[in-house]
Amino acid sequence: MPIHEKHLIRPENLSTHDNLVIDGVDVSGDWSTFIKARVVTDYNEQIEEEISALPGGEFIHRCWQCGSCTNSCTVNALNSDFNPRYWIYLIRMGFEAELVRDKDLVWQCVSCNKCTYACPRDVFPEGVMKATAHWLELKGHTVKSPSTQFDEEFSSQVFRTGKIEDGRVLLGFFRRSGQSLFQPWLVVMIKKMIRGLPLVWLTKMGWSALFHPRTRGWGPAGAAIQEYAREQEHKHLAAVRGGHPEAMFDPAK
Amino acid sequence: MDKKTAYKKVAYYPGCALEGTGHAYNKSTRAVGKKLGLELEEVKNWNCCGAMEVKNIDPKIQTYLSSRVMSIAANEMGHSVVMAPCNGCYHNLKKAEYDLAHDEGSREVTERLSSKAGHTTYEAGQVETIHALDWIKDAIGEEELAARVKNSLNGLKIANYYGCMYTRPRHIFPEKDSGPGSESTSAPHFMDDLLAAAGAENVDFALKTACCGGAHTLSDADTSTKLVANILIAAEEAGAEVIATECPTCHTGLEMHQIRAETNFGIKTNVKVMYFTQLLGIALGLSPRKVGLQENVSDGRAALKARQIG
Ligand code: SF4
Ligand code: SF4
Numbered sequence: 001m002p003i004h005e006k007h008l009i010r011p012e013n014l015s016t017h018d019n020l021v022i023d024g025v026d027v028s029g030d031w032s033t034f035i036k037a038r039v040v041t042d043y044n045e046q047i048e049e050e051i052s053a054l055p056g057g058e059f060i061h062r063c064w065q066c067g068s069c070t071n072s073c074t075v076n077a078l079n080s081d082f083n084p085r086y087w088i089y090l091i092r093m094g095f096e097a098e099l100v101r102d103k104d105l106v107w108q109c110v111s112c113n114k115c116t117y118a119c120p121r122d123v124f125p126e127g128v129m130k131a132t133a134h135w136l137e138l139k140g141h142t143v144k145s146p147s148t149q150f151d152e153e154f155s156s157q158v159f160r161t162g163k164i165e166d167g168r169v170l171l172g173f174f175r176r177s178g179q180s181l182f183q184p185w186l187v188v189m190i191k192k193m194i195r196g197l198p199l200v201w202l203t204k205m206g207w208s209a210l211f212h213p214r215t216r217g218w219g220p221a222g223a224a225i226q227e228y229a230r231e232q233e234h235k236h237l238a239a240v241r242g243g244h245p246e247a248m249f250d251p252a253k
Numbered sequence: 254m255d256k257k258t259a260y261k262k263v264a265y266y267p268g269c270a271l272e273g274t275g276h277a278y279n280k281s282t283r284a285v286g287k288k289l290g291l292e293l294e295e296v297k298n299w300n301c302c303g304a305m306e307v308k309n310i311d312p313k314i315q316t317y318l319s320s321r322v323m324s325i326a327a328n329e330m331g332h333s334v335v336m337a338p339c340n341g342c343y344h345n346l347k348k349a350e351y352d353l354a355h356d357e358g359s360r361e362v363t364e365r366l367s368s369k370a371g372h373t374t375y376e377a378g379q380v381e382t383i384h385a386l387d388w389i390k391d392a393i394g395e396e397e398l399a400a401r402v403k404n405s406l407n408g409l410k411i412a413n414y415y416g417c418m419y420t421r422p423r424h425i426f427p428e429k430d431s432g433p434g435s436e437s438t439s440a441p442h443f444m445d446d447l448l449a450a451a452g453a454e455n456v457d458f459a460l461k462t463a464c465c466g467g468a469h470t471l472s473d474a475d476t477s478t479k480l481v482a483n484i485l486i487a488a489e490e491a492g493a494e495v496i497a498t499e500c501p502t503c504h505t506g507l508e509m510h511q512i513r514a515e516t517n518f519g520i521k522t523n524v525k526v527m528y529f530t531q532l533l534g535i536a537l538g539l540s541p542r543k544v545g546l547q548e549n550v551s552d553g554r555a556a557l558k559a560r561q562i563g
Binding site for chain 1: 270273306309310317321365366369417469472509512513516550552
């Protein structure tokens with residue numbers, strides 16, 4: 001039959017035959033395209049429980065699939081495959097394989113909270129996106145995303161010294177993610193910055209790159225946070241069956 | 254105490270960004286406060302609010318980090334109001350306040366970390382956290398501000414950009430959407446009001462609370478560039494000469510991705526980016542240097558000159 005909604009179906013789920021005869025009737029041409037029959041058998045009904053045990057995922061069970069999150073979503077407007085409502089559906093149904101197809105998209109949530117603003121059920125979809133991205137990494141479905149690498153660089157600096165410094169985070173992140181510092185836009189940006197900043201300020205920034213500013217007496221607070229963070233990391237790993245220890249965050253690194 | 258009196262002298266929490274790329278925001282906020290006779294006392298020995306990044310690692314650690322700042326302001330300095338000009342800091346202190354008032358688990362973790370760190374645990378309700386916009390709007394107001402203007406902004410066309418963290422999610426801002434005089438979470442207007450009082454003409458700008466992609470400004474730079482390009486183009490199409498900002502992350506994001514949109518995508522825009530405190534400072538008679546205008550990557554001095562401002 002001719003399928004009018006073809007654009008909604010993934011190419012691999014369609015089958016088209018140039019010459020096809022069914023029961024003696026030639027159905028070549030428009031009538032030769034079929035949607036493949038599929039039976040899902042590989043449910044993983046634990047996904048919802050695992051994701052709701054991670055920070056941000058707590059309220060996923062409240063979702064009634066209205067679609068307001070996807071409708072309001074900043075990233076969805078740039079890429080319609082970024083679909084929070086659909087992912088929540090897959091998680092609650094246990095369609096792991098289908099969710100894993102989008103493993104390298106989920107982390108792109110920019111935390112704008114438009115979804116949280118729009119959601120009528122207090123699901124906090126922004127949190128669900130973070131928990132899902134975290135779950136995909138802990139489960140070993142994907143490597144640590146650039147966003148996770150950035151969060152880890154930033155947080156470990158805060159845990160160590162109580163503060164962050166833009167320059168140090170930038171350098172640390174580029175090192176962690178193996179990127180070159182010599183990006184054309186960055187060169188233009190830094191040139192323009194140097195032009196305008198007062199000399200004393202530049203000196204101070206250079207100085208603080210060597211001697212990191214820190215919150216006075218931060219030691220005990222930093223140690224307490226690291227200890228707590230480690231406990232949480234172990235808890236999260238334990239919540240995900242077959243979790244990969246290398247996906248955990250080591251706050252001391 | 255009414256807000257006008259309560260906001261005359263407040264605890265000031267600049268946060269990490271204002272000591273780095275947001276230096277001009279720090280400088281202009283302090284200068285405008287001084288000019289208006291408002292007093293800022295910096296929170297002693299403050300720490301990072303936790304930002305988006307620590308929240309992603311563990312939201313309760315972020316709550317603790319923000320609570321420490323509020324605890325120092327309240328218990329060591331005796332303040333009842335903390336003013337944070339950075340949307341991220343402002344948002345996080347508000348979020349910590351909400352979590353500590355509503356979530357037992359957050360209270361327990363904050364208590365544990367505070368006692369190990371050796372300071373008084375912050376109790377919800379000890380301070381009120383406000384943004385620099387609330388501060389000027391409520392301590393001074395449009396009428397008084399207009400009366401103090403020395404250099405009118407002469408009809409300079411401004412697109413007011415508030416970003417995400419100032420209004421979303423709604424539940425951490427109970428004072429917004431609460432009747433006359435309050436800020437709106439869907440169509441914020443405090444910055445519009447102040448800049449109009451200083452003589453600017455606010456353009457009809459649809460992307461006031463759009464996202465600049467600040468969370469992934471480096472980790473997913475192409476997405477951020479596309480989001481920022483939308484904002485810049487929409488502002489230009491609305492006729493804006495300047496985009497006014499009230500957050501160091503948004504501000505730096507707009508400046509950085511304006512460059513990146515041109516180098517990486519060939520999208521060129523000319524609209525300038527300035528902190529609202531820089532614009533107010535100039536209107537109040539401060540020199541461009543005093544408000545750090547020369548530090549902006551997007552250099553708007555010519556745009557002001559063209560309108561004979563200052
Ligand atoms: S917070 Fe994430 S999922 Fe929600 S609207 Fe923004 S980008 Fe989309
Ligand atoms: S807006 Fe809320 S209830 Fe609606 S689909 Fe999204 S998460 Fe579910």
